[in-house]
Amino acid sequence: xxxxxxxxxxxxxxxxxxxxxxxxxxxxxxxxxxxxxxxxxxxxxxxxxxxxxxxxxxxxxxxxxxxxxxxxxxxxxxxxxxxxxxxxxxxxxxxxxxxxxxxxxxxxxxxxxxxxxxxxxxxxxxxxxxxxx
Amino acid sequence: xxxxxxxxxxxxxxxxxxxxxxxxxxxxxxxxxxxxxxxxxxxxxxxxxxxxxxxxxxxxxxxxxxxxxxxxxxxxxxxxxxxxxxxxx
Numbered sequence: 305x306x307x308x309x310x311x312x313x314x315x316x317x318x319x320x321x322x323x324x325x326x327x328x329x330x331x332x333x334x335x336x337x338x339x340x341x342x343x344x345x346x347x348x349x350x351x352x353x354x355x356x357x358x359x360x361x362x363x364x365x366x367x368x369x370x371x372x373x374x375x376x377x378x379x380x381x382x383x384x385x386x387x388x389x390x391x392x393x394x395x396x397x398x399x400x401x402x403x404x405x406x407x408x409x410x411x412x413x414x415x416x417x418x419x420x421x422x423x424x425x426x427x428x429x430x431x432x433x434x435x436x437x
Numbered sequence: 438x439x440x441x442x443x444x445x446x447x448x449x450x451x452x453x454x455x456x457x458x459x460x461x462x463x464x465x466x467x468x469x470x471x472x473x474x475x476x477x478x479x480x481x482x483x484x485x486x487x488x489x490x491x492x493x494x495x496x497x498x499x500x501x502x503x504x505x506x507x508x509x510x511x512x513x514x515x516x517x518x519x520x521x522x523x524x525x526x
Contacts, residue, residue, distance in 0.1 A: 331477060332477060333477065334473075334477055334478070334479050335477050335478050335479075336479060338478065342477075369475055369477075369478055371474075371478075371480075413475070415474050415475055416472065416474045416480060416482075416526075417511045417526045418526060419474045419475055419478060419480070420475075421475050
């Protein structure tokens with residue numbers, strides 16, 4: 305298993321207590337209860353090679369799906385919970401070699417009057433050696 | 438075919454009654470179908486289509502009660518022929 309997959313699994317584990325446990329990875333099946341959290345890899349880049357070590361930067365979208373009269377407001381509490389859970393341990397439980405960077409961006413996608421996908425994009429850096437990524 | 442003249446006949450066959458929060462009632466065709474939202478969330482796409490005259494007082498944010506369920510008016514779509522489609526949520 306790649307370190308990338310380990311990082312994604314660690315993010316899911318760290319968020320397992322959020323949104324009543326409705327936390328999914330790359331979910332494509334229907335979701336029948338909101339709010340829910342969907343974790344998706346966005347992009348990955350190997351940025352540097354030094355003495356056989358490769359530095360990686362993985363961008364991960366953590367999306368909160370919610371609905372309410374003010375949709376972004378309805379997603380806010382869960383988004384706060386997501387962020388608090390992630391920054392509580394920026395190593396994601398994987399030790400010093402993995403770091404969730406402090407900066408992040410947020411986008412909102414509104415639909416059908418009351419629904420929103422509020423998405424935080426985080427960057428995680430880590431290093432690998434050999435054929436791992 | 439005169440749509441406005443034929444509308445009462447169509448509503449007699451296919452219409453349901455709605456109670457308007459702005460006062461009065463209207464008869465119209467209630468569509469209550471499934472729709473995917475945000476690609477993976479199941480929801481309903483609801484609309485009430487009836488006579489523009491009957492629905493003239495309806496405003497955004499008012500409610501239509503159909504079969505004891507109150508729906509909020511999200512949009513009004515008059516088609517210019519005497520028929521109005523009320524988008525509900």
